Amino acid sequence: IRSVAVLTSGGDAPGMNAGVRAVVRAGIVAGLKMYGIQDGYQGLINGDIVPLGRRDVSNILSRGGTFLRTARCAEMMTPHGQREAVRQLYNEGIDGLIVIGGDGTMAGAQSISAQGYPVVGIPGTIDNDVYGTDTCIGVDTALNTIMEAIDKIRDTAASHSRAFLVQTMGRDSGFLAVESALISGAEMALIPENPNITVEEIAQTIANSYKRGRRHCIIVVAEGFPIPMDELTVKLDAMDLGFKARGTNLSYIQRGGTPSAFDRLIASRMGFKAIEFLTTGKFNVMTALQGRDIVPLPIPELVGKHRGFPEEYLKISNILSR
Numbered sequence: 001i002r003s004v005a006v007l008t009s010g011g012d013a014p015g016m017n018a019g020v021r022a023v024v025r026a027g028i029v030a031g032l033k034m035y036g037i038q039d040g041y042q043g044l045i046n047g048d049i050v051p052l053g054r055r056d057v058s059n060i061l062s063r064g065g066t067f068l069r070t071a072r073c074a075e076m077m078t079p080h081g082q083r084e085a086v087r088q089l090y091n092e093g094i095d096g097l098i099v100i101g102g103d104g105t106m107a108g109a110q111s112i113s114a115q116g117y118p119v120v121g122i123p124g125t126i127d128n129d130v131y132g133t134d135t136c137i138g139v140d141t142a143l144n145t146i147m148e149a150i151d152k153i154r155d156t157a158a159s160h161s162r163a164f165l166v167q168t169m170g171r172d173s174g175f176l177a178v179e180s181a182l183i184s185g186a187e188m189a190l191i192p193e194n195p196n197i198t199v200e201e202i203a204q205t206i207a208n209s210y211k212r213g214r215r216h217c218i219i220v221v222a223e224g225f226p227i228p229m230d231e232l233t234v235k236l237d238a239m240d241l242g243f244k245a246r247g248t249n250l251s252y253i254q255r256g257g258t259p260s261a262f263d264r265l266i267a268s269r270m271g272f273k274a275i276e277f278l279t280t281g282k283f284n285v286m287t288a289l290q291g292r293d294i295v296p297l298p299i300p301e302l303v304g305k306h307r308g309f310p311e312e313y314l315k316i317s318n319i320l321s322r
């Protein structure tokens with residue numbers, strides 16, 4: 001392998017830039033010619049590929065978002081798009097590809113690898129839903145953002161004796177919501193993996209919290225929970241629970257901002273390892289954080305698998321928030 005391209009794909013996550021910087025600089029030190037692909041897989045299919053030198057990735061370590069930009073690419077889910085992606089790489093004389101993103105991005109990597117092309121994935125998504133890795137680039141920063149937001153919401157919730165529903169991202173995963181609830185002292189996390197919780201049960205939790213003498217009540221609602229947060233808030237507000245109810249959707253704020261120390265650390269380590277894996281013939285693997293190590297996890301072992309939420313965290317959260 002003499003030349004390698006890197007792209008970021010799917011929802012952006014803080015620390016993706018740190019990952020690109022690590023890939024480019026480690027690649028250059030390994031004697032490779034490095035390229036950046038703009039706008040994710042869409043840019044690859046369109047041939048938006050630029051050479052990247054050491055200085056091109058200066059001053060991005062501390063910046064949120066992704067300077068290569070990203071996109072959601074429906075074409076990459078079709079056999080035609082997948083063939084086109086590989087054709088562009090061969091056209092440019094590029095021998096290997098590193099992709100940074102979530103499970104959709106890894107599925108794209110798999111389709112490229114199936115055509116015999118060397119690829120390595122790096123998990124980057126705030127959803128923390130990628131199977132086989134303890135965490136992904138961006139999760140820690142998003143958790144810090146959510147934690148700060150809920151701390152602020154608690155001030156106003158306590159001042160008005162209100163129950164607040166706070167919606168977090170995560171698509172069809174409750175991981176981010178459960179971790180958010182634990183670190184924010186929330187009374188409850190409503191997640192897609194526990195879809196049968198009723199409005200009455202939620203109301204009971206709020207009423208019990210009022211009866212125990214609490215001045216406020218925080219409930220984290222994952223975006224994938226079947227009852228929409230707004231609908232739930234209106235229903236709860238109309239009930240006689242002690243607390244009136246309000247809702248806040250933290251939305252895209254969770255995806256932005258300066259990456260935390262931890263996200264810069266894992267992004268830098270994973271970027272470095274991705275080059276090591278490619279140059280030592282470990283293809284079609286993802287840089288997975290397992291314990292303290294970053295290991296090459298075969299992408300076919302993780303694509304399409306739903307990563308369960310940490311049940312123990314939910315249990316601890318429920319006990320501690322009483």
Ligand code: F6P
Nearest residue numbers: 011072102125126127169170171
């Ligand atoms: O995958 C990251 C994520 O932020 C999810 O939590 C959310 O469901 C989705 O992306 C939003 O996607 P978009 O940026 O396309 O609106």
